[in-house]
Amino acid sequence: MLDCAIIGGGPAGLTAGLYTTRGGLDNVTMFEKGMPGGQITMSSEIENYPGATGHISGMDLMIPWPEQCQRFGLKHEMSEVSRVSRNEDGTFSILKSDGSIDKAKSVIVCTGSAPKRAGFIGEDVYFGRGVSTCATCDGFFYKNKEVAVIGGGDTALEEALYLAKICTKVYLIHRRDTFRSAPSTIERVKNSPNIELIVNAVPEEVIGDKMGVTGIRIALKSGEIRQIDIPGVFVFVGNNVNNQVLIQEDGSFLCDMTQWGEVKVDLSMKTSISGLFAAGDMRESAPKQVVCAAGDGAVAALQAIAYVDGHH
Amino acid sequence: MLDCAIIGGGPAGLTAGLYTTRGGLDNVTMFEKGMPGGQITMSSEIENYPGATGHISGMDLMIPWPEQCQRFGLKHEMSEVSRVSRNEDGTFSILKSDGSIDKAKSVIVCTGSAPKRAGFIGEDVYFGRGVSTCATCDGFFYKNKEVAVIGGGDTALEEALYLAKICTKVYLIHRRDTFRSAPSTIERVKNSPNIELIVNAVPEEVIGDKMGVTGIRIALKSGEIRQIDIPGVFVFVGNNVNNQVLIQEDGSFLCDMTQWGEVKVDLSMKTSISGLFAAGDMRESAPKQVVCAAGDGAVAALQAIAYVDGHH
Numbered sequence: 001m002l003d004c005a006i007i008g009g010g011p012a013g014l015t016a017g018l019y020t021t022r023g024g025l026d027n028v029t030m031f032e033k034g035m036p037g038g039q040i041t042m043s044s045e046i047e048n049y050p051g052a053t054g055h056i057s058g059m060d061l062m063i064p065w066p067e068q069c070q071r072f073g074l075k076h077e078m079s080e081v082s083r084v085s086r087n088e089d090g091t092f093s094i095l096k097s098d099g100s101i102d103k104a105k106s107v108i109v110c111t112g113s114a115p116k117r118a119g120f121i122g123e124d125v126y127f128g129r130g131v132s133t134c135a136t137c138d139g140f141f142y143k144n145k146e147v148a149v150i151g152g153g154d155t156a157l158e159e160a161l162y163l164a165k166i167c168t169k170v171y172l173i174h175r176r177d178t179f180r181s182a183p184s185t186i187e188r189v190k191n192s193p194n195i196e197l198i199v200n201a202v203p204e205e206v207i208g209d210k211m212g213v214t215g216i217r218i219a220l221k222s223g224e225i226r227q228i229d230i231p232g233v234f235v236f237v238g239n240n241v242n243n244q245v246l247i248q249e250d251g252s253f254l255c256d257m258t259q260w261g262e263v264k265v266d267l268s269m270k271t272s273i274s275g276l277f278a279a280g281d282m283r284e285s286a287p288k289q290v291v292c293a294a295g296d297g298a299v300a301a302l303q304a305i306a307y308v309d310g311h312h
Numbered sequence: 313m314l315d316c317a318i319i320g321g322g323p324a325g326l327t328a329g330l331y332t333t334r335g336g337l338d339n340v341t342m343f344e345k346g347m348p349g350g351q352i353t354m355s356s357e358i359e360n361y362p363g364a365t366g367h368i369s370g371m372d373l374m375i376p377w378p379e380q381c382q383r384f385g386l387k388h389e390m391s392e393v394s395r396v397s398r399n400e401d402g403t404f405s406i407l408k409s410d411g412s413i414d415k416a417k418s419v420i421v422c423t424g425s426a427p428k429r430a431g432f433i434g435e436d437v438y439f440g441r442g443v444s445t446c447a448t449c450d451g452f453f454y455k456n457k458e459v460a461v462i463g464g465g466d467t468a469l470e471e472a473l474y475l476a477k478i479c480t481k482v483y484l485i486h487r488r489d490t491f492r493s494a495p496s497t498i499e500r501v502k503n504s505p506n507i508e509l510i511v512n513a514v515p516e517e518v519i520g521d522k523m524g525v526t527g528i529r530i531a532l533k534s535g536e537i538r539q540i541d542i543p544g545v546f547v548f549v550g551n552n553v554n555n556q557v558l559i560q561e562d563g564s565f566l567c568d569m570t571q572w573g574e575v576k577v578d579l580s581m582k583t584s585i586s587g588l589f590a591a592g593d594m595r596e597s598a599p600k601q602v603v604c605a606a607g608d609g610a611v612a613a614l615q616a617i618a619y620v621d622g623h624h
Contacts, residue, residue, distance in 0.1 A: 018360055022359075022360060024478045047380075051377060061363060064363055068359075068364075069362070136614060161621055162618075165621070291603065291610050293607075295606065298603050302448060309474075309500070
């Protein structure tokens with residue numbers, strides 16, 4: 001029986017591992033089928049993790065974390081978790097994809113989320129080298145430059161507004177001519193002098209060189225192809241929350257979720273189920289920043305310690 | 313008119329400064345009368361800030377932060393803020409102790425909190441070198457050692473339970489013979505085989521050498537003096553939230569507060585007043601960890617950017 005099972009090995013999971021083990025839980029396993037570190041390891045540069053200065057990549061940032069976090073006894077198991085469920089006695093079962101089951105007194109779920117890809121040519125090749133899915137993370141790298149934003153929903157418009165304060169110009173490329181967002185947000189976008197709307201338009205290809213993105217080719221409804229020279233393309237066409245492990249045999253979720261499939265939490269990262277905590281990009285209102293995910297992991301861990309201490 | 317005024321220069325304030333300026337707000341000032349860095353700079357060692365490895369002090373940890381956070385245009389003003397108030401037009405006034413006033417479109421308050429001191433001899437001399445006010449932070453440094461806990465409230469008992477899982481023995485020293493805590497918590501403390509209660513007892517003096525604390529002298533109600541050899545003393549006799557800047561001329565608080573004087577916030581660090589955000593140790597349910605305060609600062613900053621963008 002594990003004191004705590006941590007599902008996911010990004011910044012939230014690693015920090016949860018650090019705090020649970022350093023806080024005295026003896027038997028903690030982090031389940032992460034790949035290398036620990038999370039999505040940020042795909043970023044070519046990060047400059048907003050406090051204390052990490054100089055030109056460092058997401059991979060550079062995360063390299064010391066596993067050792068630091070495992071120093072106090074955290075175990076890393078390279079297994080894929082299929083499902084977390086709750087037993088009648090209040091403990092949890094961790095079903096793995098090989099069919100085996102571990103049991104745990106408490107669970108911290110931090111499986112993150114994955115931005116959807118738009119599907120144009122070059123999107124994967126240039127991801128992290130000019131193609132981004134996070135304006136907060138990468139917008140500043142395009143200060144006083146021009147960028148394109150792909151999408152027409154709430155996030156796309158809000159991120160376009162964020163980028164418009166940093167960049168000289170934002171091309172907002174949307175496949176329809178109407179936007180799915182709050183009227184006030186649409187109004188602000190339309191009133192922004194440095195946002196150019198390119199509607200009824202689909203990105204065909206991002207082009208670039210060894211240094212990264214140099215431009216984008218857009219197919220217009222008219223059949224025309226328009227090419228814009230820009231060093232950055234931001235894609236906001238939706239987000240998949242990695243919540244599969246919480247889906248039960250009957251199709252319901254283990255705990256309360258938002259309409260977007262994020263886990264509902266309070267300030268202590270408690271979910272609607274005692275002993276189950278969530279942390280990082282998969283929880284509601286997540287700002288999707290490394291330092292925030294790490295903070296969540298610490299909070300969830302302290303709560304898990306108190307829970308295990310109080311119930312067993 | 314400032315886009316954003318940040319009150320306080322610890323991990324929350326510095327990170328808020330990094331995220332607001334890097335996110336495109338042009339005119340942001342952090343008001344901190346002393347050196348930026350916050351309470352953690354008094355700690356002799358920190359090993360739970362993710363990514364910061366090796367034997368580093370709180371001061372070592374914080375040294376690179378101001379430069380990193382000011383690189384994007386954050387201004388640091390070494391003034392003491394007396395009061396933050398809201399003007400009729402929705403902007404804020406920042407009254408400084410020299411009587412001058414700055415105006416700001418948004419405010420992030422992150423003035424922290426200060427654990428109360430118990431008042432025994434040697435408490436200040438050995439603070440950070442054996443005397444601690446945070447079990448989460450420093451408990452692990454006493455793994456398999458004996459420690460003393462001073463206090464009899466909720467926090468003292470919970471922290472004693474936390475330490476009991478890490479340390480071989482915890483002496484819980486309390487001036488009364490009854491505890492102000494949940495009955496279940498008191499029960500768990502009494503049932504912990506490695507917690508020894510020393511009640512009706514007042515710590516007189518912490519003794520030590522160049523390396524730090526070596527013991528504590530306790531005055532018992534009987535008049536007897538008991539000396540215990542221990543390397544660590546944890547003091548939990550209350551916490552002062554630094555909320556003075558939120559007190560208005562009529563004595564009321566600018567925004568909704570908890571009964572303990574902490575600022576009420578939601579997951580986005582929004583307070584009950586539009587445009588006013590709180591971050592770090594002064595907000596409700598704060599875990600009082602550097603990584604959590606920094607995460608709060610980032611969240612509050614992103615919200616402040618959206619607020620300024622939407623309202624002006």
